[in-house]
Amino acid sequence: EYILAIETSCDETACAIVKNGKEIIANVVSSQIESHKRFGGVVPEIASRHHVEQLTVVLEEAMEKSALSFEDLDAIAVTEGPGLVGALLVGVNAAKALAFAQGLPLVGVHHIAGHIYANQLIAELKFPLLALVVSGGHTELVYMKEHASFEVIGETLDDAAGEAYDKVARTLGLPYPGGPHIDRLAHEGEPSISLPRAWLEEGSYNFSFSGLKSAVINTLHNAKQKGEEINPQDLAASFQESVIEVLVTKTMRAAEQYNVKQVLLAGGVAANKGLRSALQTAFSEKKDIELIIPPLSLCTDNAAMIAAAGSVMYKKGVRSNMKLNANPGLELKTY
Ligand code: ATP
Numbered sequence: 088e089y090i091l092a093i094e095t096s097c098d099e100t101a102c103a104i105v106k107n108g109k110e111i112i113a114n115v116v117s118s119q120i121e122s123h124k125r126f127g128g129v130v131p132e133i134a135s136r137h138h139v140e141q142l143t144v145v146l147e148e149a150m151e152k153s154a155l156s157f158e159d160l161d162a163i164a165v166t167e168g169p170g171l172v173g174a175l176l177v178g179v180n181a182a183k184a185l186a187f188a189q190g191l192p193l194v195g196v197h198h199i200a201g202h203i204y205a206n207q208l209i210a211e212l213k214f215p216l217l218a219l220v221v222s223g224g225h226t227e228l229v230y231m232k233e234h235a236s237f238e239v240i241g242e243t244l245d246d247a248a249g250e251a252y253d254k255v256a257r258t259l260g261l262p263y264p265g266g267p268h269i270d271r272l273a274h275e276g277e278p279s280i281s282l283p284r285a286w287l288e289e290g291s292y293n294f295s296f297s298g299l300k301s302a303v304i305n306t307l308h309n310a311k312q313k314g315e316e317i318n319p320q321d322l323a324a325s326f327q328e329s330v331i332e333v334l335v336t337k338t339m340r341a342a343e344q345y346n347v348k349q350v351l352l353a354g355g356v357a358a359n360k361g362l363r364s365a366l367q368t369a370f371s372e373k374k375d376i377e378l379i380i381p382p383l384s385l386c387t388d389n390a391a392m393i394a395a396a397g398s399v400m401y402k403k404g405v406r407s408n409m410k411l412n413a414n415p416g417l418e419l420k421t422y
Pocket residue numbers: 096097169170198202221222223224225248249250252253264265266267270354355356357358359360386387388
């Protein structure tokens with residue numbers, strides 16, 4: 088079975104074709120980062136316009152690379168939410184038009200289900216499993232007892248991990264998106280500056296990063312007032328250590344409590360070198376839990392992950408109709 092997927096939830100215009108939910112036939116991503124950089128973040132109106140310009144380009148490129156024709160496809164999958172409404176609308180309407188014109192079934196996919204199912208492109212999923220989702224807008228621990236079943240057992244109460252990275256980077260004068268820059272600086276410094284860890288109440292799997300973000304900003308401001316120098320590498324290393332320590336500790340605790348067979352890493356912040364190696368070290372001791380970490384290109388937004396999730400939903404009989412609409416606040420639910 089061949090699924091063509093479209094992803095336009097934020098600032099990547101993407102189209103992919105995936106076979107049997109596992110094998111990437113074509114995976115084309117057009118990033119708009121250069122256009123948003125000078126504004127220090129994603130400008131929704133600009134994002135929508137880029138999607139309109141780029142969508143047919145990535146669609147044609149994906150079809151060309153696949154050497155398939157539309158008759159070979161079994162379904163069209165599309166990200167219906169969450170994300171920027173104007174950005175989502177471009178993808179949803181293109182998917183509807185394509186499904187209608189080609190007489191193909193349409194499957195609306197949750198963006199975070201996509202991030203999680205990116206793992207299916209590199210490994211066979213074994214249930215029950217736990218996914219650590221760390222992205223620009225989400226920080227969640229998701230328990231899955233079987234395919235297409237999502238139970239959010241913990242989530243951020245304020246900023247997402249990626250958001251905290253981007254805001255800290257901005258304070259340090261680094262370009263958008265700041266995550267990769269902080270990651271690089273962190274490896275050049277020492278975690279010598281004391282910063283808080285938000286453990287929250289005993290046993291909680293929720294997260295909070297706004298206190299840490301404020302602590303970093305205050306550290307910089309206080310030093311400036313006193314005319315002291317703060318080493319940005321050390322500050323980045325200290326910030327990164329705090330984020331990673333909480334993420335890894337809570338993930339490990341949840342994996343043990345829920346007795347899972349696999350732990351999956353998902354979302355843009357999964358590209359973080361420090362987080363990847365800290366998880367690898369922590370889980371190397373746990374022989375009964377398999378840790379899966381996708382390659383960087385499948386961690387950040389792409390359409391192959393939407394096709395992988397779409398394939399599972401397609402097989403479950405999930406179908407959208409021509410009333411499918413963009414839903415910026417779509418909740419992750421069990422199908
Ligand atoms: P969501 O998936 O929650 O809707 P999004 O799609 O905008 O949000 P992603 O594209 O999944 O988010 O991830 C982008 C985020 O990942 C940005 O905040 C970026 O700074 C962060 N990021 C990317 N690489 C790294 C890295 N190496 N270290 C830390 N953060 C990173």
